[in-house]
Amino acid sequence: MTKKTYFIGIAGNIGVGKTTMTDIIADRFGWKAYYESVIDNPYLEDFYEEMKRWSFNLQIYFLSHRFRTHKVMTESGISSVQDRTIYEDVEIFARNLYEMGNMSKRDWENYCALFDIMTSYLKKPDLIIYLRASVDTLLTRIKKRSRGFESTISPEYIYMLNIEYERWIKRAQGQYPVKVVETDNFDVFEDADKLDELLRDIRQYCPECE
Secondary structure, eight states, X not given: OOOOOOEEXXXXXXTSSHHHHHHHHHHHHTOEEEOOOOTTOSSHHHHHHOHHHHHXXXXXXXXXXXXXXXXXXXXXXXXXXXXXXXXXXXXXXXXXXXXXXXXXXXXXXXXXXXXHHHHXXXXXXXXXXXXXXXXXXXXXXXXXXTOGGGTTOOHHHHHHHHHHHHHHHHHHTTTSOEEEEEOTTOOTTTOHHHHHHHHHHHHHHXXXXX
């Protein structure tokens, strides 16, 4: 009998700790990790300097990259964990840019149509882990990691993204399993008991992941 493969998506705002959580799950379960294309993104620095001009370009880049990644995961036959999912592209970032007036209605509708077509070919996740944190916590973590292109991120932008995440999670819970993890007071490097509890919870959604 072929062993079942799983796909878990790690969701959450900028700086919340998605990459660290992705590393931990991949290491503990022996899964393949897939990461967001940030450092090598050719639009990101321009976007933070002039959001309205570069919003559509940036989101198309992310959508293309994550579609390819999702397709590779589905076809690999290996259980995978992904740092940020394709669903967050439209539900959080592109939607927020449109609602803030940084993406035109024409670009937003074009983007959504493309997203709908692309995701219709993809396998849905077995579990979404949503890492939740307050704006203050996120800004502290962003500052600590000292990425130059993130230095101009405003508290308002982070706040609006948090609102979009909360709205999306409510909608997503009717589409696939979602686990919300409060991270304001959760240090994965120091809170070993809490981390072990989370990993046990994940196994309930992926019973063959031992």
